[in-house]
Amino acid sequence: MLDALYANRFKPEALLEKSIEGFSDPIQFDEVLGKKPLPLAAYIEHLRHDSMGDYTAEKTGKIRIAGRFMGQRGPFAKLQDAYGQVQLYIQKGGIGEDEASIQKTDELVKLLDIGDYIGVTGTLFATQTGEITLHVDELIFLSKALKPLPIVKRDKQGNVYDAFTDPEQRYRQRYVDLTVNPQFKEIFIKRSNIIRSMRRFFDEQGWLEVETPILQPIHGGAAARPFKTHHNTLDMPLYMRIANELYLKRLIVGGFDGVYEIGKMFRNEGMDRTHNPEFTSMEIYVAYKDYIWMMQMVEQLLESIAREVNGSPEVTYQGNTINFEGPYERLSMYESIKKYTDIDISEMDEQEIRALCKTWHLEVDESMGRGKLIDEIFGEKVEHHLIQPTYITDYPLEMTPLAKKHRSKPGLVERFELFVNGKEIANAYSELNDPIDQRERFEDQLKLAERGDEEAMALDEDFLRALEYGMPPTSGLGIGIDRLTMLLTDQHSIQEVLFFPQMRPEGH
RNA sequence: GAUUCCGUAGCUCAGCUGGUAGAGCAAUACACUUUUAAUGUAUGGGCCCUGGGUUCGAAUCCCAGCGGAAUCACCA
Numbered sequence: 001m002l003d004a005l006y007a008n009r010f011k012p013e014a015l016l017e018k019s020i021e022g023f024s025d026p027i028q029f030d031e032v033l034g035k036k037p038l039p040l041a042a043y044i045e046h047l048r049h050d051s052m053g054d055y056t057a058e059k060t061g062k063i064r065i066a067g068r069f070m071g072q073r074g075p076f077a078k079l080q081d082a083y084g085q086v087q088l089y090i091q092k093g094g095i096g097e098d099e100a101s102i103q104k105t106d107e108l109v110k111l112l113d114i115g116d117y118i119g120v121t122g123t124l125f126a127t128q129t130g131e132i133t134l135h136v137d138e139l140i141f142l143s144k145a146l147k148p149l150p151i152v153k154r155d156k157q158g159n160v161y162d163a164f165t166d167p168e169q170r171y172r173q174r175y176v177d178l179t180v181n182p183q184f185k186e187i188f189i190k191r192s193n194i195i196r197s198m199r200r201f202f203d204e205q206g207w208l209e210v211e212t213p214i215l216q217p218i219h220g221g222a223a224a225r226p227f228k229t230h231h232n233t234l235d236m237p238l239y240m241r242i243a244n245e246l247y248l249k250r251l252i253v254g255g256f257d258g259v260y261e262i263g264k265m266f267r268n269e270g271m272d273r274t275h276n277p278e279f280t281s282m283e284i285y286v287a288y289k290d291y292i293w294m295m296q297m298v299e300q301l302l303e304s305i306a307r308e309v310n311g312s313p314e315v316t317y318q319g320n321t322i323n324f325e326g327p328y329e330r331l332s333m334y335e336s337i338k339k340y341t342d343i344d345i346s347e348m349d350e351q352e353i354r355a356l357c358k359t360w361h362l363e364v365d366e367s368m369g370r371g372k373l374i375d376e377i378f379g380e381k382v383e384h385h386l387i388q389p390t391y392i393t394d395y396p397l398e399m400t401p402l403a404k405k406h407r408s409k410p411g412l413v414e415r416f417e418l419f420v421n422g423k424e425i426a427n428a429y430s431e432l433n434d435p436i437d438q439r440e441r442f443e444d445q446l447k448l449a450e451r452g453d454e455e456a457m458a459l460d461e462d463f464l465r466a467l468e469y470g471m472p473p474t475s476g477l478g479i480g481i482d483r484l485t486m487l488l489t490d491q492h493s494i495q496e497v498l499f500f501p502q503m504r505p506e507g508h
Numbered sequence: 509g510a511u512u513c514c515g516u517a518g519c520u521c522a523g524c525u526g527g528u529a530g531a532g533c534a535a536u537a538c539a540c541u542u543u544u545a546a547u548g549u550a551u552g553g554g555c556c557c558u559g560g561g562u563u564c565g566a567a568u569c570c571c572a573g574c575g576g577a578a579u580c581a582c583c584a
């Protein structure tokens with residue numbers, strides 16, 4: 001049952017009567033300037049810059065567009081399509097073939113509400129104030145907005161009135177946010193451009209985009225708590241993937257030179273402004289390469305994305321200017337700790353490092369191995385200093401069960417993480433391809449699990465079997481797409497780069 | 509999970525030390541057929557998040573719950 005608001009707004013009998021032509025003879029939107037449908041707002045922008053006002057009817061001909069009616073002031077109305085807003089001139093008593101149709105159109109215009117979809121045909125002209133405007137000579141009703149949109153107004157100084165800003169409503173009703181807040185819509189367009197740009201970069205190298213299982217019997221490849229589900233026919237538990245690394249490596253074993261996957265990962269952990277339970281990652285594995293090669297590849301990749309998406313390798317993020325031009329600073333894990341604390345821990349054993357942590361009042365417990373302790377120090381003392389893109393390399397072996405041992409530094413692995421603005425955005429290894437070593441590393445993880453480390457990695461026998469058939473030397477990389485998007489769009493919160501961030505259900 | 513702040517009209521918000529609701533925009537009607545957020549006049553519109561408590565009386569004070577935000581914890 002419609003309440004008073006909607007009954008008042010819908011005026012069903014009246015509208016049906018006025019709009020019958022629109023339903024029976026659906027408008028066909030012409031192809032104009034090779035674009036269909038015509039992005040009129042973009043076209044007008046083009047005319048402003050390139051044609052110096054040559055937007056006469058002779059030049060542009062009749063134009064038909066469709067979109068949302070977004071308010072009226074006298075004979076001037078706004079029509080909004082996917083690309084922006086265009087002013088319409090709707091002259092009372094001036095639209096129609098004969099008296100009857102003129103009257104009908106006038107009545108239809110009076111019944112329009114903000115948000116209604118209409119289609120119009122007309123010619124362009126410039127008003128006294130110079131705004132390029134569509135002089136409407138045909139108008140049909142297409143679809144009704146029963147609920148009123150919150151209308152945001154902006155003046156010439158850029159002041160915003162009556163903004164639709166409540167984050168809860170913006171996220172829950174993203175369709176409204178996208179309709180009335182073009183600045184937030186832009187973020188999502190940019191996100192799409194980032195992914196397209198990345199995909200093109202990889203495709204140009206000849207690497208293959210693949211898809212691997214999201215439902216996995218063993219949740220391998222990372223350390224995190226999974227979402228668990230159940231398959232009825234097989235009557236077995238399945239896990240939503242926390243990573244796809246072990247599957248992509250199986251494909252390298254299968255003979256591909258380079259494979260990558262862009263997709264959702266799922267981690268059953270806390271939510272905050274940089275974590276959502278499902279998030280998008282890009283993982284790539286390239287055969288016959290190592291992590292040194294990968295560092296240089298990442299520099300080229302990020303610089304080219306930044307240039308393509310923002311027009312410059314420099315971006316401003318929360319007041320910091322970040323430059324994605326390579327090469328980036330490279331510091332080993334130990335060097336970085338030495339640089340920011342003046343203490344060299346490279347020769348210390350687990351007990352000494354634990355003692356050091358205690359003098360700094362870091363939260364440590366007996367379940368933490370040497371690797372975790374070092375990670376704790378790094379997170380507390382170093383991470384926040386790394387504003388410009390910086391590679392941290394050569395991690396302690398215990399922290400990284402899937403990376404290859406360092407070619408010259410005992411106890412370390414060939415790994416780097418890329419930090420930007422104090423946050424990790426990429427992680428890469430020279431991949432461990434020795435099945436015997438890999439089995440030992442998994443067994444070390446089991447020991448950590450026995451000590452109470454809930455994130456220790458599970459052993460995957462089939463993955464070991466794949467390695468036993470032989471895997472070429474390979475370098476692998478993962479990039480968090482959401483965090484990269486946050487950086488390139490200057491957003492503080494992951495929710496602003498996800499169309500539908502996870503929320504608690506609305507309850508009453 | 510902890511702490512702090514917030515929840516009032518479709519939207520943005522005001523409601524002081526308790527006396528049962530206000531503005532602007534949006535909506536409706538009429539007039540105006542024009543401009544560049546905002547024409548005028550009039551009108552309608554509220555389980556003041558939910559449930560308890562204190563009180564003669566609660567949007568306001570107290571408790572619990574629900575939802576959101578920030579910070580912290582967690583998070584390779």
